[in-house]
Each structure stands twice: as C-alpha cells, then as structure tokens.
Amino acid sequence: MNRNVWGFIGLLLVIGILLFWRPFAESEQAPEDNQFREVKPDFRAEGLLMRVYNAEGELVHRISAEKMTHYSPIGLTELSQPTYIVHTKAGDATWQVMAEQGSFYSDKSLVLERDIEIRSLNSEDFLDRVETSYLIIDTLTEQMETEQPVTIFGKQFTMRGEGMTANLQTQIVELIEHVETVYTFEPSSD
Numbered sequence: 001m002n003r004n005v006w007g008f009i010g011l012l013l014v015i016g017i018l019l020f021w022r023p024f025a026e027s028e029q030a031p032e033d034n035q036f037r038e039v040k041p042d043f044r045a046e047g048l049l050m051r052v053y054n055a056e057g058e059l060v061h062r063i064s065a066e067k068m069t070h071y072s073p074i075g076l077t078e079l080s081q082p083t084y085i086v087h088t089k090a091g092d093a094t095w096q097v098m099a100e101q102g103s104f105y106s107d108k109s110l111v112l113e114r115d116i117e118i119r120s121l122n123s124e125d126f127l128d129r130v131e132t133s134y135l136i137i138d139t140l141t142e143q144m145e146t147e148q149p150v151t152i153f154g155k156q157f158t159m160r161g162e163g164m165t166a167n168l169q170t171q172i173v174e175l176i177e178h179v180e181t182v183y184t185f186e187p188s189s190d
Contacts, residue, residue, distance in 0.1 A: 045067070049062065050064070058089060061139060067080040108139045113133065127173065132149065133148045143167050156183060
C-alpha cells in the first residue's frame with residue numbers, strides 16, 4: 001500500500017480515538033451546585049425543650065418537640081410533635097399551640113402543619129381553642145396567621161372561617177373571612 005493510504009487510515013484512527021475519548025468535551029458529571037447538593041443535618045435530638053427569655057430575664061415562651069433535626073447551613077430546625085407555649089410578663093402560661101409537625105427558622109418564625117390546636121390555658125378566656133391545618137407564628141411578636149380554614153371554640157359558640165390573624169399577647173383574634181357561627185345556650189338550673 002502506498003503512503004497516502006496509510007496516512008489516511010492513520011488520520012481516521014486518530015479522529016476515531018478523539019471522538020470516543022473526547023478530551024475537549026465538558027465533563028458529563030453534574031457540577032457541584034450548592035443549590036442541588038444534599039444538606040445533611042448537624043444533629044438530631046429527642047425530647048427537645050427550648051426556653052426563650054427576654055432582655056429582663058423573663059420567660060417569654062417555650063418550644064418542645066418529641067424529635068428535632070437541625071440544619072445550620074440553611075437555618076432550619078424540623079420538629080416532630082411540637083408544642084409552643086406563650087408566657088405573660090408575670091411568667092404564667094397563657095396559650096399552648098400543638099401540631100403534628102413544624103419547622104423553626106433562623107428568623108425566629110415557627111411554621112406548624114397538620115392537626116394544629118391552639119388552646120387557652122386560662123379558663124376565664126372567651127376562647128377555649130382554635131383548630132386549623134397550617135399556621136405561621138412570628139415568635140418575636142407572637143403574631144400568628146393562616147389562610148387555611150379555622151374553627152374557633154368558645155364559651156357557648158363555635159365559629160368557622162377562612163384564614164385568621166391573632167396576637168397571643170394582646171389576645172386579639174381576627175377571621176379573614178367569616179363562614180358561620182353556631183351558638184349553644186345552656187339553660188340555667190334555677
């Protein structure tokens with residue numbers, strides 16, 4: 001064979017190797033992108049109880065949970081069966097908020113989900129309890145809000161609505177949209 005044929009075969013061989021080897025092609029591995037990297041928890045705990053005090057050393061609120069998982073890179077603590085208790089300046093517990101699950105964020109907001117019950121711890125209060133499925137609590141201002149259906153139980157009434165805002169310190173509760181109120185009067189035994 002002549003030299004041109006061998007040169008042509010050699011050129012085809014080099015082109016074939018470059019096509020399969022592809023040294024100039026970008027890597028097929030996904031680049032390390034912080035947005036899609038799996039975040040692993042810093043720690044897990046059971047039987048968590050956290051007490052928060054104000055600048056004067058007074059107990060403001062407590063957060064407890066059966067289990068928690070903390071992720072410091074994203075400022076998130078996941079809570080299982082969380083309970084949030086609000087205290088007055090005198091230290092008395094006034095409201096207890098319970099849920100199936102929750103998330104506590106570094107901005108001090110607590111997001112609760114599924115089977116939420118807000119219960120008054122004072123038997124003299126007008127409201128006994130509030131039930132909903134989703135609730136956001138700003139633990140700094142103790143302001144709560146939801147856009148989900150809400151049922152409020154009080155002394156001789158039940159009120160339903162869509163959405164609610166409430167302040168646990170001032171004890172002002174507002175329904176965004178009122179749906180119905182049912183009154184139940186108990187006859188006096190005189």
